[in-house]
Amino acid sequence: MRYSQTFIPTVKEVPSDAECVSHRLMIRAGLIRKVASGTYCYLPLGWRSLLKIIAIVRQEMNRAGAQEIIVPSMQPKEFWDKTGRSDDYGPTMFKLEDRHGRMNVLGPTAEEVFTTLVAGEVKSYKQLPLNLYQITPKFRDEFRPRFGPIRSREFIMKDAYSFDDTPEAVHKSYMAMYNAYCRIFTRCGIEYVIVEAESGEMGGSGSHQFTIPCESGEDTIVYTEDGSYAANLEKAAVDPATKEKSSGEIPAPQDVHTPNVGTIEAVCGLLKTRPRDMIKTLIYAAGEDVVAALVRGDHDLNPEKLTQTLGGVHTDLADEQTIEAVTGAKVGFAGPIGIAEKVSKLIIDHSVAAMASGVTGANKTDYHTKNVVPGREFPLEGDNVLVADIRYAEQGDTHDGRKLLFKKGIEVGQVFKLGAKYSVKLGAKFLDENGVEKPCLMGCYGIGINRILASAIETGNDGNGIIWPISIAPFETLITCANQDDQEVAKVADGLYQQLLDAGIEVLYDDRIMRGGIKFKDADLIGIPIRLTIGKKSVAEGNVELKLRRESRSENLPIHQAADKTVELAASLKQELLNKPRP
Helix, strand or coil, X not given: CEHHHCCCCCCCCCCCCCCCHHHHHHHHCCCEEEEECCEEEECHHHHHHHHHHHHHHHHHHHHCCCEECCCCXXXXXXXXXXXXXXXXXXXXXXXXXXXXXXXXXXXCCCHHHHHHHHHHHCCEHHHCCEEEEEEEEEEXXXXXXXXXXXXXXXXXEEXXXXXXXXXXXXXXXXXXXXXXXXXXXXXXXCCCEEEECCCHHHCCCEEEEEEEECCXXXXXXXXXXXXXXXXXXXXXXXXXXXCXXXXXXXXXXXXXXXXXXXXXXXXXXXXXXXXXXXXEEEEEEECXXXXXXXXXXXXXXXXXXXXXXXXXXXXXXXXXXXXXXXXXXXXXCCCCCCHHHHCXXXXXXXXXXXXXXXXXXXXXXXXEEEEECECCCECCCECCEEEECCECCCCCCEECCEEEEEEEEEEEEEEEEEECHHHHHHCCEEECCCCCEEECEEEEEEEEHHHHHHHHHHHCEECCEECCCCCCCCCCXXXXXXXXXXXXXXXXXXXXXXXXXXXXXXXXXXXXXXXXHHHHHHHHHHCCCEEEEECHHHHHCCEEEEXXXXXXCEEEEEHHHHHHHHHHHHHHHHHHHHCCCCC
């Protein structure tokens, strides 16, 4: 393709709201343009790269036995009401009413539609296993779209759904997708790590997340230095704290007047204590039940861990009216004393159970209680009492005795074992070989296509622009004709361009009549992996300059060897990606 005939609107300056390197470079290199908050146009270079990513994903999904279909992005809200996820997604889900008064949603994912489809078609175990996928736009009304395509309101996702008859078959389908994902990300040329993950709104019994380590990422990877354990922050398990020893007998509980002081920081300032010596009592709504959760004052409760501790029941912080009804006090003064009798479940974090004593809310407005001893003032065991890991991991924690480390990352894919959560609610059942009706056992598997693109740029760049992996670069080779107005130089460039096209190489030929310096700047900015430069001096000497975008040095080749060398180099770069060891 000739540069002069291609829409590549590179720019020097970028909007101030471009928060990360990939966002800035995608705008500067003419890959995208913003339409509105969280929505983007993909221009020719950006779309070519997306199509390459989609092709790789499609090839590996088909290779793994999945079958491609397409379902509507606009879906009946009643499907989502049946599974309860309309409430789980809340305002993140786009909802719209049609002219007949029927409520619909713009799908953030598609478990409900795929499961409903299978419920109407699959009747026998002989029709299983079945794995269906699509590659389509998804929609999420993010409160704060950020980082360009990394967190946008409309994005392209590959989502797949497997249906099996036994747990063993589910695991086989899961691992087929797991391995396909490894091949996809390897072929896309991005460095990734695999971590244990929580299932979130998806539900289910197991999940792995594929993450690109990157400082601008919104996800946090928690891992041990020896590599024996890795999880995302929502999943990361920590060792229970060692039981604290008291310096002597702890006095009886004492209520202290703390008027208008409802935060941990304010209480600590008034009572001259530390956040780690406080016990936070948090009241949650879990379906029809009310749950109390206790964490230490310097820790943050992990909602995903709490949900899993409750058997997958979705939880939300209770409203003010519920909190006052349970505790008898205004918000900010809840405490654990006597709370077990007033809630369905009392969940106590290990770190609280290990405290010698602490300061808590008194369940009385404007009062806190000192000298509260876990196990003395409130139970650590009982029919509705459970001690568990329900907080976020943080610096200084360990897992199996090994220190936990933290780094940022961008989630690009996740695989889930869903079990029968959706099939039971939506009627996806089959008759087994004995004629017994059973629910299909499901898995689901998502990949953020746009995020692969952004992650490749986020981790592949320098001060001059993008450094693409060859497999997803808009073009494999760039011919830069430094003197396009010179007839002899242009003739050599045209000939090399045609040779490479005939050899099956994707070529962008910069045939613009511009100064060489401008062309070189644009070449570095758009980041095509292989660059061939032709100018008056090189033609006079019978040479072409060959340079890899990722390297600073270049080499001169005889003109008649340039095409063959480029073809050889492109093949070598592709093979190099495939030879990289798997995490």
